[in-house]
């Protein structure tokens with residue numbers, strides 16, 4: 001018996017792509033993380049992964065507060081933006097010089113999360129809250145290079161990584177939304193659709209959004225800064241090819257539920273990668289990162305089928 005179920009491609013494809021989509025959707029700082037926390041709490045009900053989802057809901061709620069209280073930090077000026085080497089995105093995570101304010105956000109998240117954890121996780125958070133800046137910067141580099149699909153040498157702090165990554169998300173969401181406010185046209189479409197045009201990171205998943213009434217468009221959701229950039233459907237988000245695309249989902253007994261499956265894997269038989277596709281128009285309040293985390297069973301099945309994931313979820317920075 002197959003452990004995966006081939007799913008129907010999008011029947012509305014031709015109709016929906018006739019209306020030009022917005023190229024970029026920025027995160028809304030007033031409720032970006034709070035909405036994710038709400039979705040995580042909802043998904044935790046009746047889930048075998050309830051403990052993980054509840055922990056992440058607490059962390060994400062703390063991120064919302066950290067974002068709202070994030071201090072003003074210097075944004076790249078016009079000269080710095082003009083002098084970018086290799087035309088990389090304006091806030092390219094692997095080269096951007098982080099302002100130390102992100103460390104304060106991290107220490108605060110680590111202290112807050114101690115009340116939701118037990119030993120040995122609590123001790124790991126205590127270590128994080130009192131760690132030296134240089135140590136934390138090294139850990140941040142490991143996570144950010146990983147988010148860009150690059151490998152650098154170093155031993156990751158696996159216990160602390162989700163909280164370090166959470167602070168980095170807060171920092172980048174703050175930077176991206178504030179830079180866009182100051183210079184609305186600063187973020188442009190780039191040649192590489194596989195990376196975020198704002199910070200150069202990989203996507204967590206793609207999300208199909210209803211827009212303009214009848215039409216729906218597919219966006220990739222950045223794992224780091226939360227921006228979404230438009231990529232036409234039925235196109236591989238890894239090798240950019242248009243052939244060999246198929247859809248898979250976990251089998252469910254009920255045909256009606258199957259027809260409304262929110263999470264599918266879009267697979268490419270050419271490069272043998274997949275990106276999850278989250279169907280925003282099929283349920284209220286879906287969130288790319290939350291719905292991705294709640295569907296780890298699909299990742300397990302894809303790995304068993306020898307298909308590799310393109311992108312990552314920073315709630316599990318090292319896939320653990």
Ligand SMILES: [Zn+2]
Pocket residue numbers: 196197198199200201222223224225226227
């Ligand atoms: Zn980004």
Ligand SMILES: [Zn+2]
Pocket residue numbers: 236237238239240241268269270271272273
């Ligand atoms: Zn491909």
